[in-house]
Amino acid sequence: QVQLVESGGGLVQAGGSLRLSCAASGRTFSSYLMGWFRQAPGKEREFVAVISESGGATYYADSVKGRFTISRDNAKRTMFLQMNSLKPEDTAVYYCAARLGVSTWPPRKSQEYGLWGQGTQVTVSS
Numbered sequence: 001q002v003q004l005v006e007s008g009g010g011l012v013q014a015g016g017s018l019r020l021s022c023a024a025s026g027r028t029f030s031s032y033l034m035g036w037f038r039q040a041p042g043k044e045r046e047f048v049a050v051i052s053e054s055g056g057a058t059y060y061a062d063s064v065k066g067r068f069t070i071s072r073d074n075a076k077r078t079m080f081l082q083m084n085s086l087k088p089e090d091t092a093v094y095y096c097a098a099r100l101g102v103s104t105w106p107p108r109k110s111q112e113y114g115l116w117g118q119g120t121q122v123t124v125s126s
Contacts, residue, residue: 002026002115004096009120012086016124020081022096022117029077030054033099036070036081037110038092038122045095047108049081059106064090086124093119 008020022034035050049060049070058070069082079096097113107113 002029002032002098004098004115004117006094006096006117006120009094009122011123011125014086014088014124014126016086017082017084018086018122020083020094020120020122022079024077024098030074031100033102033107034072034079035097035107035113036094037097038094040092045110047110048094050106050108051079057105083122088124088126091122091124093121095119
């Protein structure tokens with residue numbers, strides 16, 4: 001069983017950048033498809049990005065496309081989310097998630113993921 005721990009959140013001004021990390025325990029990290037979600041106060045959790053097991057395929061929500069980049073380092077059992085040109089509407093708790101296999105690509109619903117981290121807060125000031 002993989003356990004996930006996010007880090008890298010913080011307070012940044014609009015237009016700035018942050019890099020989130022999701023560190024995984026366990027030796028089967030490379031078997032998991034990985035995703036990032038976020039949840040703003042009073043809103044439902046929403047999909048941000050997903051990356052395939054090898055890292056060869058990625059998919060982004062329209063709201064972050066061109067500004068965020070998802071990547072992974074299977075040797076270090078870590079996934080990343082590089083966030084550039086941040087906007088106040090990006091403010092949320094960001095969660096990493098994992099699942100084994102996929103029936104349809106891309107998996108964008110939170111219920112499609114069985115493993116979750118505890119979340120890291122990202123706050124973008126205007």
